[in-house]
Amino acid sequence: MFDQEARLERMLARHTDAAVVEPMAGRPTVVRRDQILVATDDAAAVEDVVRRWYDSGHDEGGVYLMRLRPQARVDVCELATRLGGDGRGRGLAVAPNTVVYGQPMWWSGPAGRPRPAGPVPAPSAAAPPRRDVTVAVLDTGLSAHPWYEDTDWYAEQREEVAEVLDADLDFKLDAQAGHGTFIAGVVLRHAPSARIRARRVIGGDGVGDELGVVRALTWLADWGRADVVNLSLGCYTFDDRPSPVLARALAALGRDTVVVACAGNAAGDRPFWPAAFEPVIAVAALDGQERARFSNYGRWVDACAPGVDVASCYLDFDGSRPPMNGVDPDAFAGYATWSGTSFAAPAVAGTIAGTAAAEDLPAGAAAARVLDPAKARTLPGLGVVVGG
Incomplete structure (x- = not known):
């Protein structure tokens, strides 16, 4: 518990506009203070209601960000509840700007950071794919790696998706630096022919917010070429109900895109979003044949995959920590092992993408095949076992 609280304090010190709330x-x-997100179509109506507390507003690409005056001390959770009505579709689409975080850490997940590993063989397809498949990885970004640095899809990536490894300049890797690169590698291990499309929505410390996720999903919907989306991040909402703003952004992707998200690392059954959305495939982590001790579970979980000591591509980085017992704990040469539901999710996303590519299937049909309970083992509270 002390370690969790210490991590939380560090996060709040780094993100001074964030605050813990517990209605x-x-x-x-955790939410961003004095910020609410509003579906663009509802912005005018909400602005009229909050006029006396209103500070500024900006259309952020698919969602309207409203800032309230700090002096007004508005409870953004209470405000979202009041504006949202009874939750049966008659209210306005409003939500606090909830903080999201990658899942090996920090809320209560395993205290693990990545560990250096020896080279892992580059993924290779057993047969030529029957169609191209694109997997969008919304995460910390993407760094160059021999597995893919010569591919045309990597050359197409824009500079702003590059990972930031040491944002605070302390000569140490940020807590989740390399998270996106590692996840892209897990996808490729299960779908070697997949084209990865990266977008940075969380920092190297693993922290972002709902605004960043919604903007990325809106960009993907406009782009229209993602077969599978992997979200190895998430949050708990103040009322344990889904954000209507995020719900609209997910729906805009359309039925041709499959969304896979990690179930979270709190070892409980509290709904973790966006994984707990009905259309999203929520993925828990296995340790061998059993649930990993840190993994969430519940009726809202659809699948599970190995999530302990997963091996994948990683960064080249030699940090400042000294060797211990002849082992340098932060000298990475392009490969690592890591644990968390963050790394179970891309195994499922990659399996779906690999099936779609190999069998010339739409992503939805491939997902139905991979998650068919009649053809695979299932576990209570964990769903269909994929690759376990």
Whole structure:
């Protein structure tokens, strides 16, 4: 518990506009102070209601960000509840700007950071793919690696998707630096022919917010070429209900895109979003044949895959920590092992993408085949076992 609290304090010190809120006892979350997200179509109506507290507003590409005056001390959770009505579609699409975080850490997941590993063989397809498949990885970005640095899809990536490894300039890797690169590697291990499309939505410390996720999903919907989307991040909401703003962004992707998300690392059954959305494939982590001790579970979880000591491509980085017992704990030569539901999710996303490519299937049909409970083992609270 002390370690969790220390991590939380460090995060709040780094993100000074974030605050812990707990409208429901024992079910905390973190939001950006004095910020609410509003579906663009509802922005004018909401602005009229909050006029006396209103500071500024900006259309952020598919979602309207409203900032309220700090002096007004508005409870953004209470405001979202009031504007949202009874939750049966008659209210306005409003939500606090909830903080999201990658899942090996920090809320209560395993205290693990990546560990250096020896070279892992580059993925190779057993047979030529029957169609091209694109997997969008919305995460910390993407760094160059021999597995893919010569591919045309990597050459197409823009500079702004490059990972930031040491944002605070302390000569140490940020807590989740390399997270996106590692996840892209897990996808490729299961779908070697996949084209990865990266977008940075969380920092190297693993922290972002709902605004960044919604903007990325809107960009993907406009781009229209993602077969599978991997979201190895998420949050708990203040009322344990789905954000209507995020729901609209996911729906805009359309039925031709499959979304896979990690179930979270709190070892509980509290819904973790976006994984708990009905259309999203929520993925828990296995340790051998059993649930990993840190993995979330519940009726809202659809699948599970190995999530302990997963091996993948990683960064080249030699940090400042000294060797211990002859082992340098932060000298990475392009490969690592890591644990978390973050790394179970891309195994499922990659399996779906690989099936679609090998069998010339739409992503939805491939997902139905991979997750068919009649053809695979299932575990209570964990769903269909994929690759376990």
